[in-house]
Amino acid sequence: MNSTLVAADVRRLIPPRNKVRASSRRLLRCLASGALLILAPFCRAEDQRPPAVSPSKPNFVIILAHDIGRDWISCYGADHQTPNLDRIAAEGIRYETAWSMLDGELSHRTLIFGRYPSRIEPGQPHFIKLLVAAGYHRENFDFDRDFRLPQGRPYLLLCQLPPAIGDFAAHVTEMDALVGKLARATADKNTFLLFTSRAGSAVSGKLHDKNYPVGKSARADWGAHVPFFVRAPFLGKGSRVSRDLIDFTDLLPTLLELTGIDHPAKFGMDGISMVPSLRGSDDPFEKRNWIASVSTDFRMAHDWHHILDTNGRFHDLDKDPLQERKVSVQDKQAPHRKQRLQMILDRLSKPASAAK
16 A cells, blocks of 8 residues: 555654654655645554445545644635635535644544543544444555545545645645645545644634634634534535534544444543534534533633633633633623533543543
8 A cells, every 4th residue: 555654553643742843844845745644543454354344334534734723714714715625615514613622632632532631541442443443444645646446445544734834825725735636536425524623823814804813822712723624425415604513522423423333332432423413403402512622731611602711711702702801790691601611621620530
């Protein structure tokens, strides 16, 4: 199998900080020459004899950008134009409110394990391992060679784009073009494609004609509020913008529901399947009513209107998206919502074993 870079274990999904800068120039050269960094599962194909799996099961393409927020993607109202990403979003469901974690490495872990970082238990299975064990084919995508979709078995394709070096706007433009190529190559009524970013933008952009704060490492909504859209024709009509709340714990339960794969009973999941939301359900009991984002020493939670963090900052994001003002005393619902958000933060401070 031809690959750009194949990950042998979960450590390759979460590169050490001291290696990111050393490898980023090589990765950007790969990007410029038309190659995506492909994050394959943890064991080699020759080490496994996967069970037979129905080819009717959906394919999955998960694309994770490196610190590119909504303020650089035009379908969210950014000045910078991203026609290919806009097209993918228009063909699917674009989420207005989706949160990553506040640290890129923790975003990786949360995305694949379906749990907030402090709640990942020893031996916890990630979705890549579960899908491969169920017979999913891993395929690496290389723009320099002819790409042939695997036949007879559904596939799992995970792509992580490298960080920007130099001109950030040019990097976003190049990324947009290459993601467009991948989206066209994998366009199929039975393929689930997700595009998102591991954190907010590393460089400030413009959103709705206003300067937007740098998102990367920001302990605020814009640090975790990321682009998130799904193209999955088999789940229903696209061309929809959703205000449903989503965070990175929700991907694993979504993939398991779509494949019919059971999650080991001894391990929990923090996320909620997005399938009802993707199908357009209006039933609030099928969706989540809060989301959270964490780092090693900081947590924040968000319901439909308010945000609360571990430093006690409490804001109404509808009226104060940059978190500059105190919540009005006229908001009679605010005390109850703050209390509820505090309960969520307290629960997330405990490991999963302590919360059982």
